[in-house]
Amino acid sequence: MSATPAVNDPELERTGRRSFLGALLAISGAAVSLLLAIPLVRFSTYPLRRVAADADWSDVGPVNEFDSLTAPVAKTISIERRDAWQTTSAQTSVYVLPAKDGQFRILSPVCPHLGCSVRWVNDQNKFVCPCHSGSFTADGERLAGPPPRSMDTLDAKVVDGVLKVRYRYFRQLVATKEEMA
Amino acid sequence: MTNIPTPEPQSPNNAGTRLVAWIDRRTGIHSLLHESLDEPIPGGARWAYVFGSGLLFLFMSQIITGVFLALYYVPAADHAHTVVSYIVKEVTSGSFIRSIHAYGSSGIIIVLVLHIGQTILYGSYKGRRELLWLSGCILLALMLGMAFTGYLLPWDEKAYFASAVGTNLIAEVPFIGPSLQRLVRGGNQMGTLTLSRFYVLHVFMLPAMLIAFIASHVFFFRKAGAAGPINENPVAPKLPAVSFYPRQVIMDAVFSVAIIGILAFIASKIPMDLGPAANPADTHFLPRPEWYYRPAFQGLKYLSGRASLLGIVLPAILAVIFAAVPFVDRGRERRPWRRPVVVGGFLLFLMAYTALGVASYRDDYSDPGMAAQMHKQDEDAQAFMKQPFIPESAAGSASAALASADPRILKGQALYQAGSCSSCHGDRGVGTAAAVALTGVGQKYSDAELSTLLHTPNAKMTNGGMTPVDMKDDDLAALTSYLRQLH
Numbered sequence: 001m002s003a004t005p006a007v008n009d010p011e012l013e014r015t016g017r018r019s020f021l022g023a024l025l026a027i028s029g030a031a032v033s034l035l036l037a038i039p040l041v042r043f044s045t046y047p048l049r050r051v052a053a054d055a056d057w058s059d060v061g062p063v064n065e066f067d068s069l070t071a072p073v074a075k076t077i078s079i080e081r082r083d084a085w086q087t088t089s090a091q092t093s094v095y096v097l098p099a100k101d102g103q104f105r106i107l108s109p110v111c112p113h114l115g116c117s118v119r120w121v122n123d124q125n126k127f128v129c130p131c132h133s134g135s136f137t138a139d140g141e142r143l144a145g146p147p148p149r150s151m152d153t154l155d156a157k158v159v160d161g162v163l164k165v166r167y168r169y170f171r172q173l174v175a176t177k178e179e180m181a
Numbered sequence: 182m183t184n185i186p187t188p189e190p191q192s193p194n195n196a197g198t199r200l201v202a203w204i205d206r207r208t209g210i211h212s213l214l215h216e217s218l219d220e221p222i223p224g225g226a227r228w229a230y231v232f233g234s235g236l237l238f239l240f241m242s243q244i245i246t247g248v249f250l251a252l253y254y255v256p257a258a259d260h261a262h263t264v265v266s267y268i269v270k271e272v273t274s275g276s277f278i279r280s281i282h283a284y285g286s287s288g289i290i291i292v293l294v295l296h297i298g299q300t301i302l303y304g305s306y307k308g309r310r311e312l313l314w315l316s317g318c319i320l321l322a323l324m325l326g327m328a329f330t331g332y333l334l335p336w337d338e339k340a341y342f343a344s345a346v347g348t349n350l351i352a353e354v355p356f357i358g359p360s361l362q363r364l365v366r367g368g369n370q371m372g373t374l375t376l377s378r379f380y381v382l383h384v385f386m387l388p389a390m391l392i393a394f395i396a397s398h399v400f401f402f403r404k405a406g407a408a409g410p411i412n413e414n415p416v417a418p419k420l421p422a423v424s425f426y427p428r429q430v431i432m433d434a435v436f437s438v439a440i441i442g443i444l445a446f447i448a449s450k451i452p453m454d455l456g457p458a459a460n461p462a463d464t465h466f467l468p469r470p471e472w473y474y475r476p477a478f479q480g481l482k483y484l485s486g487r488a489s490l491l492g493i494v495l496p497a498i499l500a501v502i503f504a505a506v507p508f509v510d511r512g513r514e515r516r517p518w519r520r521p522v523v524v525g526g527f528l529l530f531l532m533a534y535t536a537l538g539v540a541s542y543r544d545d546y547s548d549p550g551m552a553a554q555m556h557k558q559d560e561d562a563q564a565f566m567k568q569p570f571i572p573e574s575a576a577g578s579a580s581a582a583l584a585s586a587d588p589r590i591l592k593g594q595a596l597y598q599a600g601s602c603s604s605c606h607g608d609r610g611v612g613t614a615a616a617v618a619l620t621g622v623g624q625k626y627s628d629a630e631l632s633t634l635l636h637t638p639n640a641k642m643t644n645g646g647m648t649p650v651d652m653k654d655d656d657l658a659a660l661t662s663y664l665r666q667l668h
Contacts, residue, residue: 021427025434032438039274040249046272076598084253085260085267086575090608091598114646115605131648 047084056080057157057164060096060106066163069098072120072127072138074109079167094154094165095120095127097139106156106165107140113147115172127151148175218430221422223409226429229303230407232296234433235440237395239289242441243327244388246282254334256380258373261336262458263573269455270570280448286328288444290473293321294531301527304515305408306507308415313401314507316394318500323391330383332471336376337565339558341459342468344379345371350481353493371461411515456562467554469545476537479544499530593663596656605646610667616645623665631661 058077060066066073072095079090097105109117116131126143127136134145142150155166171178189203205211222230253272255264268275297317300306306314333344348371351362367374407425408415460466470478481492510523517524546552597603597610605616612618626634634642635650635657650657 018427021431025427025430029434032441036441039277040245042273043249043275043278044252046275049273082572083575085263085271085570085572087572088575092603092608093598116648117599117603131646 057159057166060094060156060163060165063104063158063161063163066096066099066104069096071122071125072097072107074120077165077167092167093117094167095140095151096163104156104158104163105139106154106163108152108154108168108170110152110169110172111147112149112152112170112172112174112177113145118151148173149177152177218424218426220403220407220425221418222407222425222429223413223418223422224420225423226425226432227410228432228436229299230429231433231436232292232299233402235292235436236289236296238433238437239285239292239440240391240395242444243282243285243289246278246285247384249278250282251384256334256377258336258376258459260573261334261376262455265335265337265455266570267572269452269566276452277445277448280451280453281444283331283453284444284447286331287471287473288440289324290328292440293324297321298527298531301506301524302517303408303411304510304517304520304523305415307510307513307515308405308408310401310405310408310415311507313398313405315504316398316401318504320391320394320398322500323387323394327383327387327391328471328473330379330387333376333379334383335455336459337456337562338459338463338466339456339469339562341371341461342466343470344375346468346478347470347474348375350493353490355490355494408515411517413515414513415515416513452566454562454566456558457565465554467545467551467558469555472538475541476534479537479541482544589659589662590666592656593659593661596652596660597663602660610664616647619664620667622667628658628661628665631664632657635660 056079058079060075060077074093075096076091076093079092081088081090093109095107095109097107099105111118111129111131111134113129113132113134116129118127118129118134118136121128125138127138127140129135129145129147132146134147135143136147136151137143140151140153152168152170154168157164169180171180190206250268253264253268253275255261265279268279270276300314300317329344329347333340348362348366351365352358354361363369365375365378366372367378406418409418409420413420469475477496480495481489484491506523510520512520514520544551545555602610606612606619607616610619610622612620622631638647638649650660652660
């Protein structure tokens with residue numbers, strides 16, 4: 001055999017054909033695997049891409065119950081939280097204020113100071129926090145005491161004659177209303 | 182001993198070549214590849230030889246899809262159906278991946294029959310291949326076990342009732358039957374322990390055994406060598422051998438891609454259905470196994486009274502005869518038309534099995550009452566598939582817990598929510614950014630200690646923003662009992 005192999009050397013030709021086929025197999029194998037990996041990746045990353053549904057609105061009660069309110073009223077709502085294939089439900093209360101210009105206003109009872117539940121005191125016509133004596137007007141505006149801001153309003157809407165609220169938690173001890181994730 | 186490193190041979194070429202050379206020196210990958218790819222096949226590559234690789238490919242597909250399904254699956258009777266329904270109805274590609282996995286089991290059974298059929302027609306079990314054949318028999322049994330155990334896991338009606346019938350059959354085993362049945366079910370009745378047992382078999386034990394026996398099957402195959410075509414001598418091949426790579430590799434790859442293509446097509450067009458959750462009290466449900474177990478199921482109909490023992494003995498006898506084939510049929514003759522007993526016996530078995538299967542479906546749909554119930558079951562499953570996913574309410578959620586709580590705890594809970602406790606300590610005392618969790622507080626303090634702490638908080642609590650709880654003794658006691666049961 002000569003030092004420089006001829007092009008028509010059958011051994012070299014065989015090796016060349018083999019490595020070409022090998023590359024072809026590797027490429028098509030990789031392509032098929034990638035294609036098959038798409039549903040698997042989407043399947044496993046589903047919880048990350050799931051957008052929070054609009055299901056986090058809780059029922060407060062039928063609208064006509066609040067038509068003739070003259071003072072804030074506390075209502076217990078249940079919050080359904082989805083944890084993948086389970087739901088957990090928790091009870092909490094909110095204040096429904098008398099409608100102003102046909103708009104229902106709902107306040108979170110959580111004091112913006114340290115998070116105690118603010119109480120409606122009918123005799124004094126104001127909200128008073130039992131922990132550190134912060135007080136608020138009947139509209140939830142800050143009157144006196146340590147709270148850094150007024151009571152927090154919650155999103156409200158009426159669907160098919162039922163008043164609904166979107167319950168949220170807000171950061172305490174800050175002057176602006178910041179939602180907690 | 183010295184600390185001088187072993188000198189590495191110098192490769193003159195570029196970094197890539199040097200890396201490959203380094204890996205090869207450490208692993209011997211080249212000779213491994215050579216060993217696996219250059220296996221000689223007497224007479225060259227053929228489409229008839231693709232089924233073994235096809236099975237290996239399908240098994241890998243089952244492992245991958247199975248591992249991904251396990252991301253969401255929970256093996257407990259009270260959750261299994263919900264999570265499968267979550268996979269099917271909510272999770273992206275969930276129905277597709279579950280369908281590939283479920284139809285993949287049917288695919289394995291079909292390719293197994295083709296693989297066994299090819300082996301019998303070609304007489305390739307002959308010539309010192311008894312252990313190769315026996316390991317294959319064990320693999321067949323393990324695969325049937327995978328199909329049987331996997332079928333129960335969705336815990337829908339057909340899964341539950343088919344497995345109830347299947348495990349009832351175990352009681353027919355002579356002598357140890359009833360004990361064996363209790364062992365498999367984890368009790369006298371089907372229940373959540375049956376599901377965990379099937380899950381452990383399906384996910385841990387059977388796959389581990391499958392991998393071990395696949396390895397030995399491949400080892401015995403390589404030890405004996407490829408048998409080649411029917412006119413080849415199975416012990417000392419005479420035909421010119423062609424290596425496994427590239428022709429046979431490409432044929433195997435094309436076959437595997439065809440299988441996954443067919444599976445993916447069926448899975449996307451006709452997704453595997455999920456019926457309503459198993460209801461053991463349903464007396465109308467007609468239990469039916471998967472199609473490949475239908476003939477065995479039908480066979481049991483013809484055996485009543487004392488003959489019903491045959492339902493378990495007959496398959497055992499058939500299995501022993503099947504396993505004994507390479508020990509009995511020992512001649513060098515491989516042409517199928519010269520081996521009428523083995524080939525004829527196999528074909529006869531296939532025809533009888535198919536006929537029983539056909540009879541089973543015909544019985545179901547020829548009787549009007551039966552047919553109506555079968556259609557109703559199909560419609561129920563389709564209707565359930567169309568319903569949106571309904572999440573399960575968690576055991577710890579307020580609505581579930583309140584139903585069973587005692588009045589004092591209920592009162593305590595009301596006080597906990599009405600007072601300001603929940604705003605800092607969170608719903609059910611789970612804790613928030615503002616205050617620590619109260620769960621498990623009952624294990625740390627006695628009733629009296631809890632009451633005292635509530636009444637006069639210690640310094641650490643006061644610094645955290647805790648205010649003294651001022652309420653009547655009754656109420657304080659109720660609040661304490663509520664706090665004690667938080668977990």
